Amino acid sequence: MREELRARLRDSGLRLTPQRELILDAVQHLGHATPDEVLAHVRTTSSAVNLSTVYRTLEVLEDVGLIRHAHLADRAPTYHAVTDHEHFHLVCRNCGRTISVDTHVARGFAARLRELHGFEADLPHLTVFGTCCAADPSDHPDHPDPDPGSHA
Amino acid sequence: MREELRARLRDSGLRLTPQRELILDAVQHLGHATPDEVLAHVRTTSSAVNLSTVYRTLEVLEDVGLIRHAHLADRAPTYHAVTDHEHFHLVCRNCGRTISVDTHVARGFAARLRELHGFEADLPHLTVFGTCCAADPSDHPDHPDPDPGSHA
DNA sequence: TTCCATGCAAACACTTTGCACCGTG
DNA sequence: CACGGTGCAAAGTGTTTGCATGGAA
Numbered sequence: 185m186r187e188e189l190r191a192r193l194r195d196s197g198l199r200l201t202p203q204r205e206l207i208l209d210a211v212q213h214l215g216h217a218t219p220d221e222v223l224a225h226v227r228t229t230s231s232a233v234n235l236s237t238v239y240r241t242l243e244v245l246e247d248v249g250l251i252r253h254a255h256l257a258d259r260a261p262t263y264h265a266v267t268d269h270e271h272f273h274l275v276c277r278n279c280g281r282t283i284s285v286d287t288h289v290a291r292g293f294a295a296r297l298r299e300l301h302g303f304e305a306d307l308p309h310l311t312v313f314g315t316c317c318a319a320d321p322s323d324h325p326d327h328p329d330p331d332p333g334s335h336a
Numbered sequence: 337m338r339e340e341l342r343a344r345l346r347d348s349g350l351r352l353t354p355q356r357e358l359i360l361d362a363v364q365h366l367g368h369a370t371p372d373e374v375l376a377h378v379r380t381t382s383s384a385v386n387l388s389t390v391y392r393t394l395e396v397l398e399d400v401g402l403i404r405h406a407h408l409a410d411r412a413p414t415y416h417a418v419t420d421h422e423h424f425h426l427v428c429r430n431c432g433r434t435i436s437v438d439t440h441v442a443r444g445f446a447a448r449l450r451e452l453h454g455f456e457a458d459l460p461h462l463t464v465f466g467t468c469c470a471a472d473p474s475d476h477p478d479h480p481d482p483d484p485g486s487h488a
Numbered sequence: 489t490t491c492c493a494t495g496c497a498a499a500c501a502c503t504t505t506g507c508a509c510c511g512t513g
Numbered sequence: 514c515a516c517g518g519t520g521c522a523a524a525g526t527g528t529t530t531g532c533a534t535g536g537a538a
Contacts, residue, residue, distance in 0.1 A: 194513095197517085198517075198518090199511085199512050199513070199516090199517060199518070200512075200513095201511080201512075201517095201518060201519080203518080203519075204518090219502085220502090232520095233519085233520090234519065234520050234521070235502095235503090235520095236503085236504075236505085236520075236521080236522095237518080237519055237520070239502095239503065239504075240504090240518080240519085241518095255407065255410075258407075258413075259501075259502070259527095259528090260502095261410075274449060274453060274455050274457070276455070277458070283453055283455065285449070285452070285453065289448055289449070289452065290445060292444060292445065292448075293442060293444065293445035296441055296444075297426060297437070297441070297466075300441065301426060301435055301437065301468060302468055303426050303428070303435065303464075303466055303467070304466045304467045305426075305464050305465075305466040306429070306464075306465045306467075309465050310464060310465075312449065312455075312457050312458075312462060313457075313458045313461050313462075314449075314455055314456045314457040314458040315455070315456045315458075316453060316454055316455045316456075317454070346538095349491095349492085350492075350493090351491090351492060351493070351536085351537050351538070352537075352538095353492090353493060353494080353536080353537075355494075356493090370527095371527085371528085372527085384495095385494090385495090386494065386495050386496075387527095387528090388494080388495075388496080388497095388528085388529075388530085389493080389495075391527095391528065391529075392493080392494085392529090393493095396493095411502095411503095411526075411527070412527090
């Protein structure tokens with residue numbers, strides 16, 4: 185993996201650094217993580233890295249195509265490795281849970297947008313808000329209110 | 337319309353104020369507007385209103401069901417009146433344009449999510465990023481880079 | 489006359505930037 | 514040893530909050 189990373193970076197004239205390796209590892213390990221969570225994880229596995237480095241590195245890793253991001257809540261971009269199978273997200277406003285769905289489920293929808301509007305949807309970036317159950321947030325204490333506002 | 341607003345507010349034990357009227361008018365007039373744009377518009381049609389009042393009022397208007405919001409760019413909630421026909425949005429990363437699409441186009445997609453995951457999608461809140469053309473941003477100078485990052 | 493709403497300013501959370509030093513290639 | 518990367522601290526955005534005053538019902 186390190187060599188894959190090194191190669192991708194080199195192709196863009198960029199360098200492999202321990203921080204970039206650590207941050208990529210963190211993203212791969214965490215699944216869907218915010219910059220803050222990435223930082224927290226890196227700090228457990230190793231010495232400190234600066235928050236601004238995390239931001240800059242996540243951008244670089246996305247540029248070279250190794251990670252992607254989606255907006256699972258109003259103020260929280262989350263990053264995940266592209267090696268995961270292609271998926272998009274459903275976010276429940278009641279219980280706060282996030283469901284990953286294979287992009288093939290949205291293929292028909294994407295085809296329709298293509299026909300009607302000549303629009304090529306970026307499915308892996310898609311996040312659909314809604315409700316998966318009637319339970320209230322207290323059932324999932326870890327997931328505070330994602331994107332409220334919408335006349336829930 | 338003022339009476340509709342007054343009624344909705346009263347039902348929640350809230351009051352009709354000139355600011356609330358002005359802000360609702362602005363949202364209806366602008367179509368899709370950010371809090372800043374709403375403020376700017378209110379200021380052209382009338383005396384000043386405070387930004388924090390705009391935020392608080394947009395929240396209230398959404399709570400009573402008169403407006404809704406969607407995320408057309410990374411850090412930019414835009415509000416629109418619910419009286420518009422139900423629609424969701426396509427945002428092109430190349431030209432920056434926003435396309436409104438009737439929610440019935442996504443009905444099949446929503447049905448699939450319901451079957452597979454028991455998930456009820458909030459279609460009017462949906463925003464799909466992608467590309468509608470090969471043109472670069474310079475073609476639409478008014479629309480700066482919506483949600484970049486995603487390995488464009 | 490009672491609360492709700494507003495304005496103002498400060499506080500906030502998140503992200504970006506400038507700059508000097510460090511380290512990869 | 515050149516140039517890209519990092520850390521640190523400061524500056525930005527966009528949004529929220531506390532509090533005293535103002536106004537709708």
